[in-house]
Amino acid sequence: MSLSALPRRDFLAAGLGLMFGLTACGGGSGTTPAAPGASAASPGAGPWTFTDDRGKKIDLPARPSRIVAQVGAAAALWDFGIRPIGVFGPHKLKDGGKDPQVGEVDITKVESLGNVWDEFNVEKYISLQPELLISGMYDDKALWYVPEKSSATIEQVAPTLGVRQTGRSLPEIIGKYAEVAAALGADANAPGVAAAKTRFETASKALVTPEIAKLKVMIMAGGPESLWVASPADHPDVRYFKELGLDVVVPEKVDQGGFWQTLSWENADTYPADVILTDARAQSMQAEEMKKKPTFADLPAVKAGQVYPWLAEQRYSYQGYADVLERLHAALAASKKV
The missing domain is CATH 3.40.50.1980 (Nitrogenase molybdenum iron protein domain)
Structure with missing residues (x-):
C-alpha cells in the first residue's frame, strides 16, 4: 500500500498505523486528575444550536451532556472542562497503560468504543444513549476514526460535530476546541484553563x-x-x-x-x-x-x-x-x- 495513494482522511492512521501492523489492545486502568479549575458541562435549559466546520447546523432541544468523542477531541475537551462518557481511537497501549493521545482523560471513567483504526462498537455506542459525537477532521467531510462502513448508522444515533484540524493555525484549532467546550457549558475563564493559556503563550x-x-x-x-x-x-x-x-x-x-x-x-x-x-x-x-x-x-x-x-x-x-x-x-x- 502506497502512502501517496491514500485518501487524506486515511493518511495519518493508515500510513503510520496499519502499515506498521497496528496492534494496540484494550485492558488496564489508571487514574488521571482533571485539569485544575476545570468545570464539567451540565445540561442547559432551552434549545442548543451549533454550526460545525462542515457547515452543518446542529439543533437540539437542550445543551447535550452525554458526549462521545474521538480521543484527540476528547483529550482537548477534557482540558477545557468537558467530560465525555465514551471515547474511540487510540487510548490503551499493548501493556494496558494509557496511550498519550488520550491526554488527561481518565479512561477508567469513560466507555471504550474502539481502540484502533476502523474499530467502533456501534451497539455499545447506541447503548450509551449519546446526545452528541465530536471528532476532529483532516478533510472537509470525514470524521477522524469514524469508520466509513458504520458512518451512516452512527449519524442516525445522534448528531455529530466536526472540528477541522488542517488549513488553520495551531492557536486557531485550540481556540475552536475552546469554543466547542464553552458552547457545551464549560467555563472558559476557569483558573486551570487561564493558567494553561498563560503557560502556552509563555x-x-x-x-x-x-x-x-x-x-x-x-x-x-x-x-x-x-x-x-x-x-x-x-x-x-x-x-x-x-x-x-x-x-x-x-x-x-x-x-x-x-x-x-x-x-x-x-x-x-x-x-x-x-x-x-x-x-x-x-x-x-x-x-x-x-x-x-x-x-x-x-x-x-x-x-x-x-x-x-x-x-x-x-x-x-x-x-x-x-x-x-x-x-x-x-x-x-x-x-x-x-
Missing part, C-alpha cells in the same frame, strides 16, 4: 532562543521500509514551531496525499539536521528501533544523541501544547550544531 515566546535558532530540525516518522519527513504546511504544530523561529526541514517533494515526504531508509540523509524529532505514537516505529537502521544510526544528530520524541497527534488544548513547547525547548536547549 512557552511559545520562549521556544526559540538565538542559539536554538541556529539548529536545523527534522521532524519525521519511521516504518519498517520507509521514513516520512513532516511537511509544516500540513502539520499545524510543525508550522507553528516554524513560525516561532525554529529552523524546520521543509521537504522538497511532499507526497500526493500531503503531510509527508516518503523516503527509503537508504536516503535517510537527504536532509541534514542537527536535531531529529521522531513520532512517538504507539503505531509508529520507535526511535530505538530506528537506530537499528544503519543509515539512520549514522546520522550526525543520532550519533550526538539529539533525537527526541514528537507526537504527530497531540491534543489541541493550551495545556497539551504548553507541555509540548516546554519539553521541546528543554530538548533544543540541550542540543548543539553537529
Whole structure:
C-alpha cells in the first residue's frame, strides 16, 4: 500500500498505523486528575444550536451532556472542562497503560468504543444513549476514526460535530476546541484553563532562543521500509514551531496525499539536521528501533544523541501544547550544531 495513494482522511492512521501492523489492545486502568479549575458541562435549559466546520447546523432541544468523542477531541475537551462518557481511537497501549493521545482523560471513567483504526462498537455506542459525537477532521467531510462502513448508522444515533484540524493555525484549532467546550457549558475563564493559556503563550515566546535558532530540525516518522519527513504546511504544530523561529526541514517533494515526504531508509540523509524529532505514537516505529537502521544510526544528530520524541497527534488544548513547547525547548536547549 502506497502512502501517496491514500485518501487524506486515511493518511495519518493508515500510513503510520496499519502499515506498521497496528496492534494496540484494550485492558488496564489508571487514574488521571482533571485539569485544575476545570468545570464539567451540565445540561442547559432551552434549545442548543451549533454550526460545525462542515457547515452543518446542529439543533437540539437542550445543551447535550452525554458526549462521545474521538480521543484527540476528547483529550482537548477534557482540558477545557468537558467530560465525555465514551471515547474511540487510540487510548490503551499493548501493556494496558494509557496511550498519550488520550491526554488527561481518565479512561477508567469513560466507555471504550474502539481502540484502533476502523474499530467502533456501534451497539455499545447506541447503548450509551449519546446526545452528541465530536471528532476532529483532516478533510472537509470525514470524521477522524469514524469508520466509513458504520458512518451512516452512527449519524442516525445522534448528531455529530466536526472540528477541522488542517488549513488553520495551531492557536486557531485550540481556540475552536475552546469554543466547542464553552458552547457545551464549560467555563472558559476557569483558573486551570487561564493558567494553561498563560503557560502556552509563555512557552511559545520562549521556544526559540538565538542559539536554538541556529539548529536545523527534522521532524519525521519511521516504518519498517520507509521514513516520512513532516511537511509544516500540513502539520499545524510543525508550522507553528516554524513560525516561532525554529529552523524546520521543509521537504522538497511532499507526497500526493500531503503531510509527508516518503523516503527509503537508504536516503535517510537527504536532509541534514542537527536535531531529529521522531513520532512517538504507539503505531509508529520507535526511535530505538530506528537506530537499528544503519543509515539512520549514522546520522550526525543520532550519533550526538539529539533525537527526541514528537507526537504527530497531540491534543489541541493550551495545556497539551504548553507541555509540548516546554519539553521541546528543554530538548533544543540541550542540543548543539553537529
